[in-house]
Amino acid sequence: MRVAVTGSSGLIGTALATHLRGVGHEVVPVVRRAARRGEIAWDPSACTIDAGAFVGVDAVVHLAGAGIGDHRWTDEYKREILESRTRSTNLLCEALASVEGGPRRLLSGSAIGFYGPRGDEQLDESAERGQGFLADVVADWEASTGMAEAAGISVAHLRTGIVLSPDGGALKKQLPLFKLGLGGRFGDGRAWQSWISITDEVRAIEHLLTSELSGPVNLTAPTPVTGREFAATLGRVLRRPAALPVPKFGPKLLLGGELAEALLFTGQRVVPTALLADGFTFEHADLESALRALLQRPA
Numbered sequence: 001m002r003v004a005v006t007g008s009s010g011l012i013g014t015a016l017a018t019h020l021r022g023v024g025h026e027v028v029p030v031v032r033r034a035a036r037r038g039e040i041a042w043d044p045s046a047c048t049i050d051a052g053a054f055v056g057v058d059a060v061v062h063l064a065g066a067g068i069g070d071h072r073w074t075d076e077y078k079r080e081i082l083e084s085r086t087r088s089t090n091l092l093c094e095a096l097a098s099v100e101g102g103p104r105r106l107l108s109g110s111a112i113g114f115y116g117p118r119g120d121e122q123l124d125e126s127a128e129r130g131q132g133f134l135a136d137v138v139a140d141w142e143a144s145t146g147m148a149e150a151a152g153i154s155v156a157h158l159r160t161g162i163v164l165s166p167d168g169g170a171l172k173k174q175l176p177l178f179k180l181g182l183g184g185r186f187g188d189g190r191a192w193q194s195w196i197s198i199t200d201e202v203r204a205i206e207h208l209l210t211s212e213l214s215g216p217v218n219l220t221a222p223t224p225v226t227g228r229e230f231a232a233t234l235g236r237v238l239r240r241p242a243a244l245p246v247p248k249f250g251p252k253l254l255l256g257g258e259l260a261e262a263l264l265f266t267g268q269r270v271v272p273t274a275l276l277a278d279g280f281t282f283e284h285a286d287l288e289s290a291l292r293a294l295l296q297r298p299a
Contacts, residue, residue: 007063097151117266189228
């Protein structure tokens with residue numbers, strides 16, 4: 001397949017492009033600069049895109065968007081988080097809807113933030129929208145694919161959890177402290193962490209390229225853990241103590257209260273019901289095996 005990928009230079013996009021090429025697909029990066037051969041140019045901030053370049057592309061994986069945890073949540077940055085997703089998705093879907101002989105499959109980025117903080121409630125794709133800023137962002141983000149769906153393009157929303165990779169994201173930020181034996185749970189450690197290894201993230205996206213699933217699809221491992229369990233497991237894999245709790249005031253001072261609360265002290269217990277029912281098999285179904293594989297530590 002010829003697969004166009006937005007956000008191809010990000011953590012997931014980079015790993016996905018490598019994986020897809022490794023299994024024989026042709027990857028067409030969608031880039032925000034002058035396109036080289038085999039690329040497609042766009043500029044969501046200027047609302048420009050080379051729609052004609054999508055002719056002959058079989059599917060699109062749309063991963064572009066400002067990082068949720070990259071900056072404090074000022075009003076300005078919260079607007080950027082939202083608009084970087086809705087504007088780019090609207091632009092992309094308008095282009096895809098206008099092209100004859102273009103992609104008939106769109107996998108559009110999304111997030112489990114849709115469900116909001118829900119305590120111990122187990123959540124699959126049938127769960128209703130939750131409350132809060134992230135839930136509002138994801139709802140608007142997913143609604144932005146409407147033009148593609150109206151044009152008959154099959155759309156799946158990739159509701160991704162915490163992607164574990166030593167190359168970026170939450171795990172990379174945690175590793176230095178844990179390796180020094182200074183890691184531990186955030187707060188009381190009761191918040192659920194719905195995670196997925198970068199390996200299974202890109203395998204699941206590949207699976208969905210040829211799947212008939214549409215609508216929301218949870219990209220999380222089948223075994224979410226509490227923050228307490230996550231810290232203990234990471235410490236065990238690294239053979240380091242992980243008993244020092246991180247009180248709320250530290251991250252809230254560093255990140256701001258709303259961001260710290262959303263990312264570190266509340267969570268969702270999400271399960272991948274649709275993906276499992278569609279026949280996908282996880283390579284890393286439990287946290288310890290995932291961490292050992294990612295960190296290349298033997299048992």
